[in-house]
Amino acid sequence: MAVQVGDPQHETPEGRLDLETLELQLLLEGVYRQYGYDFREYAVASLRRRVWRRVHAEGVETIAGLLERLLHDPSVMERLLLDLSINVTSMFRDPTFYGAFRAKVVPLLRTYPFTRIWVAGCSTGEEVYSLAIMLTEEGLYGRSRIYATDINEAVLARAREGVFPLDRMQEYTDNYIRAGGKRSFSEYYTAKYGGALFDQSLTKNVVFSQHNLVTDGSFSEFNVILCRNVLIYFDKTLQSKVHGLFYDSLAMFGVLVLGSKETLRFMSHEECYQQIAPPEKIFRKVK
Numbered sequence: 119m120a121v122q123v124g125d126p127q128h129e130t131p132e133g134r135l136d137l138e139t140l141e142l143q144l145l146l147e148g149v150y151r152q153y154g155y156d157f158r159e160y161a162v163a164s165l166r167r168r169v170w171r172r173v174h175a176e177g178v179e180t181i182a183g184l185l186e187r188l189l190h191d192p193s194v195m196e197r198l199l200l201d202l203s204i205n206v207t208s209m210f211r212d213p214t215f216y217g218a219f220r221a222k223v224v225p226l227l228r229t230y231p232f233t234r235i236w237v238a239g240c241s242t243g244e245e246v247y248s249l250a251i252m253l254t255e256e257g258l259y260g261r262s263r264i265y266a267t268d269i270n271e272a273v274l275a276r277a278r279e280g281v282f283p284l285d286r287m288q289e290y291t292d293n294y295i296r297a298g299g300k301r302s303f304s305e306y307y308t309a310k311y312g313g314a315l316f317d318q319s320l321t322k323n324v325v326f327s328q329h330n331l332v333t334d335g336s337f338s339e340f341n342v343i344l345c346r347n348v349l350i351y352f353d354k355t356l357q358s359k360v361h362g363l364f365y366d367s368l369a370m371f372g373v374l375v376l377g378s379k380e381t382l383r384f385m386s387h388e389e390c391y392q393q394i395a396p397p398e399k400i401f402r403k404v405k
């Protein structure tokens with residue numbers, strides 16, 4: 119975990135970690151050793167808030183009390199995982215990014231016979247469906263394969279179903295138009311199962327699978343890696359480590375996409391990329 123002895127913000131006058139920080143460290147260590155999920159290098163402020171939310175929801179008094187519960191009851195771990203993995207997402211999120219992708223990346227992809235894309239931290243899949251729609255409209259979907267991964271199996275199950283809340287369709291339609299969508303957005307879904315069921319042809323070239331960016335290895339030879347709004351929850355050391363993973367997984371001249379608040383500055387391999395559509399966080403691996 120990022121907080122260590124020597125960090126004055128979390129020290130007692132005697133130079134020990136304050137009790138809350140110690141309990142948080144023990145919790146993260148317990149989660150890792152018992153369940154294999156490694157949150158020890160996630161950014162502390164947001165972790166602390168979410169852990170306390172789970173402490174209250176489980177009706178215990180302290181973080182140590184939560185640790186005791188979850189070591190003996192995997193269902194508590196499942197609930198904590200949902201809290202810690204922060205699954206907020208939306209279709210055509212940050213529409214200007216999709217516009218820039220169409221303008222700058224699609225022409226590159228047209229020069230390839232086949233495109234391998236990794237969407238890391240895909241959550242419930244809205245981003246994957248958005249990408250599939252865009253590639254379909256650009257005539258590239260048939261020769262693309264999208265690997266969509268997340269740490270959390272529960273969100274992946276929802277992604278595979280492709281049913282999204284009907285009451286968000288107006289917002290998504292607006293995003294789609296701003297993203298340069300070429301058809302009518304409603305062509306892509308039908309009202310079913312109490313939601314909007316997206317056309318299953320959009321996932322025909324998608325493989326959803328569990329992958330942990332912190333503990334699992336690299337893949338190889340992707341032409342595009344999208345990892346948006348995930349690294350923001352990691353501390354700098356962990357971000358740098360994951361950038362190593364992306365660098366190793368990206369083909370030469372491949373494209374790396376980050377979220378709007380994320381950066382490559384001061385990261386390992388920063389000098390190996392060129393930003394190709396500023397201010398959008400779209401980078402090309404050049405060495």
Ligand SMILES: C[S@@+](CC[C@H](N)C(=O)[O-])C[C@H]1O[C@@H](n2cnc3c(N)ncnc32)[C@H](O)[C@@H]1O
Pocket residue numbers: 203204205206207208211238239240241242245267268269270273329330331332345346347348377
């Ligand atoms: C805020 S969502 C971002 C979803 C989507 N990329 C977007 O921008 O809308 C962050 C996702 O990252 C996933 N995540 C967090 N830690 C991860 C890890 N170590 N490995 C893989 N996915 C992780 C979470 O489960 C969550 O679904």
